[in-house]
Amino acid sequence: MTATGIGAPVRRKEDFRFITGAGRYVDDINRPGQAYAYFLRSPHAHATINKIDTTEAMKSPGVVAIFTGADIEADKVGGLICGWAIFNKDGSPMRAGAHPALAIGKVRYVGDHVAVVIADTLAQARDAAEKIDVDYGVLSAAADVTTARKAGAPTIHDVAPDNQVYDWHLGDKAATDAAFAAAKHVTKLDIVNNRLVPNPMEPRAAVGEYDIGSDSLTLYTTSQNPHVARLVLSAFIGLAPENKFRVIAPDVGGGFGSKIFIYAEETVCVWAARKVRRAVKWTSDRTEAFLSDAHGRDHVTHAELATDANGKITAVRVSTKANMGAYLSTFASSVPTYLYAPLLSGQYNIPAIYAEVEAVYTNTAPVDAYRGAGRPEATYVIERLVEVAARELNVDPAEFRRRNFVTAFPHQTPVIMAYDAGDYDASLTKAQQMHDVAGFAARKAASASKGKLRGLGYSAYIEACGIAPSAAVGSLGAGVGLWESAEVRVNPIGTVEILTGSHSHGQGHETTFAQLVSGRLGIPIENVSIVHGDTDKVQMGMGTYGSRSGAVGMSAIVKALDKIEAKAKKVAAHVLEAAEGDIEFKNGKFTVKGTDKEADFGSIALQAYIAHKFNGQELEPGLKESAFWDPTNFTFPAGVHICELEIDPATGVVTIDRWTAVDDFGNVINPMIVEGQVHGGIAQGVGQALFEGAVYDSDGQLITASFMDYTMPRAQDLPSYNVGMTITACPSNPLGIKGCGEAGAIASPPAVINAITNALGHENITMPATPEKVWKAAQASAQKMAAE
């Protein structure tokens, strides 16, 4: 390991510009003659649009144009798409309702886009929007899955009269039912996975621009995957061919999945820019973000776990209703299906699993991938089931897990996944030691003496990430491949630009990717620049989500670096006047085997461009290589989190006292950044467990649409974490990386709830476990104890 190579805790190169305010986000971008867009949004959850009268609004000062769905339709521009096909139990395709960028004939959720006003200033656009007269025919709304599936519920999309998007299943039902029939003990749980609003620090924004001379479009957008955005806007929505369409995602301030998707706003901005022949800018305000960013989670699940006489798990049976919101967002359909059910085996050897998932339209904002995407929901199901089963069987929850761990690899689960490497017992044992689980009883007694309830909860999670390989996801219905690309450009004096299809929006790629290159080429890390987020610079890429940038994105760089090294060796052979086979490259130096002849990387780069030392017919000048990398499997990060907390039964306030996380992310590029990802992930998971919840009332009104009503976790709510690691290298990529971006958010919610229920002595609590709920539950505990 060098000081800046793989494994070094290099400080993030990008942080200087971020903490000094020198970052360049979409809202920092202003184009000459730019106009501003303001979206008039539906105040109704479900209504027909009888008429939109823009006459008065058009007279408003500064108005450039006002467009409605009819205008977009007239331009033959397509609607937004869902790029993952799911099939019903009977083999028929899912029922995907049309998703126009601006509503046509009907609005389906509060915040749905009714019209866009484009004006010289934002204030003028807002003022004009006030004057648009929309005649709504209000319809009854269905704001939750149960209401939406009731007989007589309002139909949200005509293609799905009963609001069922799909009725999907996975696993062997007969084998699972048989295992349950033969079970010694069955644990049953009803689980709600609460709906979350992503809330990245930077809200979404877009600037669309049209260049008359080249008849081309440019879109600056807050995207985690600008190439996918261009692909969708070009090929499916039909705004312009790819060669006339540049998408730039500059600095992006967090996404957590919510910026994967292609939304109405950027579609409209870039479309309108051509219509009005001016750049058009839109920046979401926070309440717009609450209303219109794709939300996360929102599952209602009944789950059962069967055990035999030896306390071994024999089967798991899960039935889930997933709220998809009013429209299918870009990858929404995959989240409660292939990103969910295949993880229901957890870290355990479970012979039979059967999961059925019903996806349901409701009059709420679309729901799609959010940090973990399906895997937090699966982990919550299996880790609550396992914990409760252990308690019911009077077995220590850690021991029960250990008894059922997968211990031999590769391990084929009954639900698609083939776990390639891991050591789950190592993580559990290390976590128990680091946490001082042995001292818990004494700490609990000390809490009790102060009138507090103390609880300890485990979560032994596994996730599948580094989302890929392409053929595998294609066979599951994905409309795209999930490889990654990289291009290594070595400049004549030996500095390097890495063009990557991954996109950094907080992950620190400019540092970790540069570490890989610095270590491999033996050059200073300052000499490596990472270029991403611009379709005119990077040819093609799949973007960043699913903890895939390390495992897939960096692997592509490795492949391109392999080619660079091979080419540079050819150049070095000419320069050093030796046979190519005798050239060795190490620590930034080319040497000739058995001699003292050497040349550093920079001088060989220069020679590659000067091209005096070799015949251009035999060897191409220059030093630039690219690679596409498609891995052989998903990666399977896993680990154990232990949450220990104290409940004040008088107030219901939960105080997390200690948190231990031991993760196996495979090989680690930068331990400091990995630890930061774990910290952030836990904070988000604790947010879900204790604070966050998007609430729609029965009319479909979002009543948690600001930080006044939607609680985010704060520093004071979180302890100082103990973070440890175990490492089993991932065999399916050249770096042995598994990915760490989502693990914390996946692992932590069940750890919190397992700790709370451990403290309370009963299982009757739902997320978010707010003080009000915990107080009520604590009263129930007290009554139960009194009765006993």
Next chain:
Amino acid sequence: MAMTMKGEVDLPATKEVVWKALNDPEVLKSCIPGCESLEKIDDNTLAATAKVKVGPVSASFKGKVNLLDLDPPNGYRIEGEGEGGVAGFAKGGAVVKLSDIPTGTKLTYDVEAQVGGKLAQLGARLIDGVAKKMADQFFADFAAAVGKQEGVAAPAEAQASAAAPAPAQNSEAKGWLQRLIAWFMDLWR
């Protein structure tokens, strides 16, 4: 989101006078906070516009009000809905009943209202408070107005008798005025 408000208020006027005032667009207009216009379209329908501010949300509401179950001079049901553009909408109704008391007329009201859009998103916590405040103001003004019509010499006192009871009416029973106001507001939204 739904909101309910119930209450009663004692007015220094006879039932007939109160009833008349309740059906007089001019009186209502002058009493409804923020009301910019209130016009009778027909006997039982009014068109209204009002400017309302709830916390950070300020908007002009346009809507229609229908008077139903008319039982002069004992009461009616009033229903309506209003659109406030980007601020959202409000709709709702109120049952208003009048009864004789020694000092004049007791008006009871029972309001049920729904708000949506920005009002629900940002104003949810504020709406009850704003509605009550508007109700207080409405009933104070309304008491003064009916007092005047009744020929009560001292509107200030009449006003006091309506406004002062506010504490007595307190949160649950702030008076039909509040409800009226509230539903009016809602209507305009």
